[in-house]
Amino acid sequence: MKILLIHCHYRLPGGEDAVFAAERTLLEEHGHTVLTYERSNGEAARGPAGLLLPLRAVWNRRAAREVAALIRQEGVDAVHIHNTLLALSPTVVRAAKGCGVPVVQTLHNFRLFCPNGVLLRDGAVCEDCPARGLQCALRHRCYRGSLAQTAVVAAAYALHRRLGTWRGVTLLAPTEFDRAKLLEFNRLRPLFDPERLAVKPNPVRLPRQAALPWAARRDQVVFAGRLEELKGLRTVLEAWALLGPDAPELLVAGTGPLEAWARQHAGPRVRILGQLPPEELARHMAESRAVAAASLCYESFALVPAEAHALGTPVLASDLGNVGASVRPGVDGLRFAPGDAAALAAAVRQLAGMTFDCAAIAAEARRRYSEEENYRALMRAYAKDQA
Template sequence: MNILLVHCHYRLPGGEDAVFAAERALLERHGHRVVVYERSNEEAAHGMAKALLPLRAVWNGAAAREVADLIRREHIEAVHIHNTLLLLSPAVVRAAKGTGVPVVQSLHNFRLFCPNGILLRDGTVCEDCPHHGLSCALRHRCYRGSLVQTAVVAAAYALHRRLGTWRGVTMVALTEFDRRKLLEFNHECPTFDADRLVVKPNPVHVPPVEVLPWAQRKPQMLFAGRLEELKGLRVVLEAWQQLGEVAPDLLVAGEGPLGDWARATAGPKVRFLGQLPPDELHRHMAESRAVVAASLCYESFALVPAEAHTLGTPVLASDLGNVGASVRQGIDGLRFAPGNAKALAGAVQALSAMQFDCAAIAAAARRTYDEEENYRTLLRLYKKERT
């Protein structure tokens, strides 16, 4: 098949970029001809492009025409869209539909119903916009704390809801939790065809390493992710302070706005590794007794827990959204009350006294996130749309 992948990169790299690259590589390995239309919001960081960004975020006519022309010129048979915010706008979805080819869109977040995409406000879960309308986001300036930027994003999604942009598009939820939430929101504010919403996890690629048994793992735990509020870094460091001398070593991998604060306040049992390449990060995961996932939001896909489980590593997860749903209590990790440092400290102590079947954890995760099964699911989506 000739397949077009469409994606707009954020100014800071993130998980959506990694999924876009992984699925592109997956399709190419299976012999498909993959054509890519990708842009970056970095293009609109300065000058006239920045001034025009609010208009283009709502309707980028040039990008829409380029996508339609590309589909016709390259004889595209299926289009898979990832992110359209901000520079591409949902207009590219309408343009792809207009050519008559099947269109699939992955929902990497809850942006269809929440301008900031993560259903989080002031450090707690917020579902005001899905239930009461996008004006709630304006009142609280939910997108980057800016009234103007929030208005732009809200306007884009309000307009394209009214136009039915996502009608007739196969929408992909990353987890069953996401699917339930999206259907709940869509029932109150119809935006897409409910019978076209399917679940397909992201592909999870980790090295084919020998899974270390529990007894051979280092007495350490790993926090991996962007060093920011919504990932629960403050909660993690507070829990380690409460544990004191009995705390295991904690490795912190990643960078972010809380980096300087974290390095200044962390105790002696905490070691900061900075931003690591994937192979080095996975090596630390595979050697550790557990990965700590303390997210304060639903998360659209719990990638770090998925990678940890694929390496046979248990996860200490906040009992919230996709992070909590990814853990089977006592089998491949433990859950704790989100935002509660004391509860996390208790989970750390409880886990240290347990024994886990790391090989069984890895085998179950690899079945769930198997790349070949992911490919077969993609192909079914593309071919189903063609019938």
């Protein structure tokens, strides 16, 4: 097949860019010809052209024209869209549909129903926009704390909802939790065909080495991710303070706005490692009894738990959204109430008396997130759209 991938990069690199790049490589390795149409919000905002960015975020006529021309001139067989905000706009979806080719879009977040994309406001889960309408986002300035920028995003999605832009498009959610939420919201405000919403997990780095047995693991727990409020770092450090000197060693890997606070409040059983190379982080996770995932929001895809499970490492997960849904208590980890340091401390104590089948945890994760399964899921999506 000849496949066109469409993606708008945010100003700062993120997980969506990594998925876009990984799936491009995967398709090429399976013999497909891959074309790309890419734009960057950083570049689009510079110079005089930046004045037009708000208008183009709603309706980018030039991008639509260029996408349609590329599809026709190159004889594209299928189009796979990742992000369209802000520099592309959903008009590229309409342009691809107008060419009569199968169109697939990965929903990396909840942007169809929530302008900030993550169903979060003031540090807590918020579902006002799906339930009551996009005007809720305007009232709270949910996109970057700006009324003007929130208005642009809300206008773009309000217009394309009315136009039925996502009708006839196969949509991919990264998890079953996301799919269930999207279907719930779509029943309230229909904007896509529910039978066209499928699940395809994001690519996950899979290790080559065998999982270390439970008995051979160190008495330590890893917290990995951006050091910020939403990842639950405060909850984790407070839990270790409650555990006292008998706590397993806690390794904190990452950087972010709470790094200085973490270094100041780290107890004697806590080591702040900073940002680690992926290989070094994987080694620590593979040697540990557990990985702590204490997120306070739904998360778009629980990547750290997925990588931990691929190493055979159980996860101590906040019972919320994709993080909580990624864990089967007693099988590949334990859950605790989000934001509850005492509950996390209790889970750590419970963990000390348990045994896990690390090889089985790794085998299941590696099957679920294998490149071949990822590729088959893409092919099923393209075939679904052709049907």
